[in-house]
Amino acid sequence: MALDLRALQKTVALGHSRMARIEAELNAADAVLGDGDTGSMLARVLERMAAVDLSRCPDLGTAFAELAKATLFATGSSLGTLLATALLSFSKASSGQESVTSARLAEMLEQAIVAMMQRGKASLGDKTILDSAKAIAARLAASESGMAAAAAAGAQAALEQFLPAPCKVGRARMFPEKSRGAHDPGMLALWLLLKPETRTDGHCKEP
Amino acid sequence: MALDLRALQKTVALGHSRMARIEAELNAADAVLGDGDTGSMLARVLERMAAVDLSRCPDLGTAFAELAKATLFATGSSLGTLLATALLSFSKASSGQESVTSARLAEMLEQAIVAMMQRGKASLGDKTILDSAKAIAARLAASESGMAAAAAAGAQAALEQFLPAPCKVGRARMFPEKSRGAHDPGMLALWLLLKPETRTDGHCKEP
Amino acid sequence: MKKLINHPADYVDELLEGLVLANPSLRREGASGRVICRAHPGRSGKVGIVSGGGSGHLPLFTGYVGEGLLDACSIGNVFEGPNAGSCMEAIRLADHGAGVLCLYGNYGGDRMNFDMACELLAGEGIPTLTVLGTDDIASASPTESEKRRGVAGIVYAYKAAGAAAESGANLEEVARVARKAVEATRTIGVALTPCRVPTSDVPNFQIGNDEIEMGMGIHGEPGIWRAKLGKADAVVEEMWERLLADRPIGAGSRVSVLVNGLGATPLEELFILYRRTHQILSGQGITVVQPLVGNYVTSMEMGGASLSVHLLDPELEELLLASARCPFWKI
Amino acid sequence: MKKLINHPADYVDELLEGLVLANPSLRREGASGRVICRAHPGRSGKVGIVSGGGSGHLPLFTGYVGEGLLDACSIGNVFEGPNAGSCMEAIRLADHGAGVLCLYGNYGGDRMNFDMACELLAGEGIPTLTVLGTDDIASASPTESEKRRGVAGIVYAYKAAGAAAESGANLEEVARVARKAVEATRTIGVALTPCRVPTSDVPNFQIGNDEIEMGMGIHGEPGIWRAKLGKADAVVEEMWERLLADRPIGAGSRVSVLVNGLGATPLEELFILYRRTHQILSGQGITVVQPLVGNYVTSMEMGGASLSVHLLDPELEELLLASARCPFWKI
Numbered sequence A, B: 001m002a003l004d005l006r007a008l009q010k011t012v013a014l015g016h017s018r019m020a021r022i023e024a025e026l027n028a029a030d031a032v033l034g035d036g037d038t039g040s041m042l043a044r045v046l047e048r049m050a051a052v053d054l055s056r057c058p059d060l061g062t063a064f065a066e067l068a069k070a071t072l073f074a075t076g077s078s079l080g081t082l083l084a085t086a087l088l089s090f091s092k093a094s095s096g097q098e099s100v101t102s103a104r105l106a107e108m109l110e111q112a113i114v115a116m117m118q119r120g121k122a123s124l125g126d127k128t129i130l131d132s133a134k135a136i137a138a139r140l141a142a143s144e145s146g147m148a149a150a151a152a153a154g155a156q157a158a159l160e161q162f163l164p165a166p167c168k169v170g171r172a173r174m175f176p177e178k179s180r181g182a183h184d185p186g187m188l189a190l191w192l193l194l195k196p197e198t199r200t201d202g203h204c205k206e207p
Numbered sequence C, D: 001m002k003k004l005i006n007h008p009a010d011y012v013d014e015l016l017e018g019l020v021l022a023n024p025s026l027r028r029e030g031a032s033g034r035v036i037c038r039a040h041p042g043r044s045g046k047v048g049i050v051s052g053g054g055s056g057h058l059p060l061f062t063g064y065v066g067e068g069l070l071d072a073c074s075i076g077n078v079f080e081g082p083n084a085g086s087c088m089e090a091i092r093l094a095d096h097g098a099g100v101l102c103l104y105g106n107y108g109g110d111r112m113n114f115d116m117a118c119e120l121l122a123g124e125g126i127p128t129l130t131v132l133g134t135d136d137i138a139s140a141s142p143t144e145s146e147k148r149r150g151v152a153g154i155v156y157a158y159k160a161a162g163a164a165a166e167s168g169a170n171l172e173e174v175a176r177v178a179r180k181a182v183e184a185t186r187t188i189g190v191a192l193t194p195c196r197v198p199t200s201d202v203p204n205f206q207i208g209n210d211e212i213e214m215g216m217g218i219h220g221e222p223g224i225w226r227a228k229l230g231k232a233d234a235v236v237e238e239m240w241e242r243l244l245a246d247r248p249i250g251a252g253s254r255v256s257v258l259v260n261g262l263g264a265t266p267l268e269e270l271f272i273l274y275r276r277t278h279q280i281l282s283g284q285g286i287t288v289v290q291p292l293v294g295n296y297v298t299s300m301e302m303g304g305a306s307l308s309v310h311l312l313d314p315e316l317e318e319l320l321l322a323s324a325r326c327p328f329w330k331i
Ligand SMILES: Nc1ncnc2c1ncn2[C@@H]1O[C@H](COP(=O)(O)OP(=O)(O)O)[C@@H](O)[C@H]1O
Pocket: A030, A034, A035, A036, A037, A038, A041, A076, A077, A078, A079, A080, A082, A116, A120, A121, A122, A127, A128, A129, A130, A169, A170, A184, A185, A186, A187, D080, D081, D108, D109
């Protein structure tokens, strides 16, 4: 299993196609203690990302840079800017490469987490997308099977693990007690974007 | 039957005591096509009037002047200012007098109507307090019995007569059709202030 | 409809107290404190300009007291005319020996009280003239334009008359300029949400959650139509159609425009309204000079906006651009 | 929650278009039009001052671009940081050869984007320094004051830094003044009613018909307590207790005070709040210099108000009183 340009484009397209369904839920999750814009913001970001034609990119490095640029033009929100920071980090790490393995992607994600920590001044354990990224990286490193399944499993595990934890950054920080038992909107977004597609007959299939 | 200082003070006190009950109804009547303040404004005016100690006035002329002054300090509304105009006219007409007969009061009211028409630039028939005043003056001139009953009968007759008529002054003027079937708030106010007290057992007694 | 206030009956007095505490250029006067005048009166021999009206419209009226604008204001209870006593006091304070122009909106209560005051003061030897603001085209047909109410466009009359008075014009001349400014000005408003008079328990009108009313007055006086709120551009287009039908303005003309917020409408939206306004006018070859966008004449927390157009000629343009300074408008 | 707008996605671009059409002193720049700068740039050699943030707070941020205040602003979507590209563009436009101070409120998105921009521009040889507005005492305890968000009090930092830059101070000096102004400023707000982000269908928070929330942030960030709305004077008293507990101010001190409306709160109410404010401060022997009462930093149609205190020393007082002119503030 490896991530190449086509898989990347497909992942972006899938995320984009899901946004309409999950936008309101993410806004609502952010409205609990934040400003209620996570969903609308991500919808805008994914719309811009999906408009990028990655097939023309010579390598993954360029593709990630294009996605980062699209994000940086679409938003100035915390989540969007951290996402762009991660994409820029991916871009540097995959320059000249046409595909990366699951294990390499895990390493790249670890580096991106460091970049996001520098940019956002948050730490692991603060109940943010950093914790989701960490869990995803661990699954990717271990996984022999599908990247998508590993990513989804990581996002889900982090979401569940941190549900009872207090939030330690941003607006929700002031209300640690209120944030216990509420999903962090950024972590929830990763799960809803990465989770396996549910078929209408109730069965699951891999994305 | 005659109007003297005691009767005037009693009339003011009665009006004042009624305001709490009729304030909202008058506001609502004014809100149909006006700005909804007739009740609150009259409440303020009658509060100030009731605070005037008429027993110290040497004559009706002084008493009416004091009531006019109280009104002019309480409000700058159309209705209040016209009321003050009428009171000033009464004051001139009753200077040096300790009481006036029903017939004399009718004459005074006719003069006051002229003063209000000059001040307010409205005409008889426009569906305003002028029409109520005219009907009251007619009843007072004819009446041998109680002034209060005559005044009430005049206010009621005018109110009923003009209910289907279109309003021709002020804010309601633009909507003659909407004003048909709606009471003019100033005319309604006169009726509610002057109408005989209804006892809780359902019988009427003279105020 | 929540309000950050104390006792409703103290509303006007407390806000006037705060207004003068915050603005040392203003002074509060009058037996019952219902007059606001300049702390540093205009020079002797200057024609005085007085306005007034009900409270609830800040910055109108009291906020326009200042150099190049008003000398004094009498102020009534919320949405109620100023009482005759305060009108007399305001006129006396504004008189610097050259007479006083009473310049206010055409409302029954205001007119009656100012008229009473002027009649009484004629006896004291203070000459007065009166010019009424009648800019609201939704309030009467063109054939009855003298019955129209005065709304936001009155600020143009303040500006013109104020500049003329400051420049030394006599009373007749200042009144002529004020009349000219009124005649050159047209306004139409739309309302989205009501306000509540502090002494009342209910809003001043009812309107559906998705409705707009065209032509509603600033006290909630009924307008021309009510319908589902559509796009702002369409609203602006209809407002300009009505304004320009009432007072055709040819290509090559110069106008000032006031996009006025009624209180609760965000500045962001006013600029969206101005954007389309500018497009429409420049599309017709009309040049906009010194546009005004903001809350100039409000109705407390009412939602909505009005558009005013002030057709300039060289005289009015010079008066508009003359320097002026009051707490809410500095040129 | 009705809005006089067109398509929600066009909200920011259309309002910026209207803003510059109505204000010839402003120019719209940037690849995606998300930068507002002075039409007549500051003189060569002047330190540039840039701010920025999300839309929905007019007059903040773009309205403070002008002489003696800001040189340029980058502006994001409603309640969202400005993107890094527009921050770079704003900084470049503000650079007159003496470096640029980035002066904006302490919000995650804003900080990340300005930081990215500054890092990238260091490569281009434009020196920048950053000072963050952190005046909201409800947003973090005094021991974590660097985590506090920036709200209405930032206008005092604009004024001080803007005046210093105009007078020829160098970048370090302008940054020192800005930091000093931030440290001298404290704000607390109350919210009565929510607003709605145009792209959203629901208000940004829920609150009861008779409730007030103490300490709520300008985006609806939860505050300190929520209770039944009482008298305005009691609200003001608690706000001052909290402000003065956070930053004790001795008798004999001189301060400026900003009574800021969040959008839908009538000016009348702001003056009622100022009245009690003035009583409290003068009761403690504190002198108020140049009070500001009005909508300086809003959240669209949100209802409520904030009180800011800016403790003066001779240097800050001189900077506060120095002349300045932007579309919304003229001194
Ligand atoms: N400093 C930070 N470090 C890491 N993650 C962060 C940080 N700030 C915010 N986030 C993530 O972003 C999410 C909020 O995103 P969003 O609502 O779009 O941004 P904003 O707070 O600018 O409105 C949070 O749920 C959290 O996961």
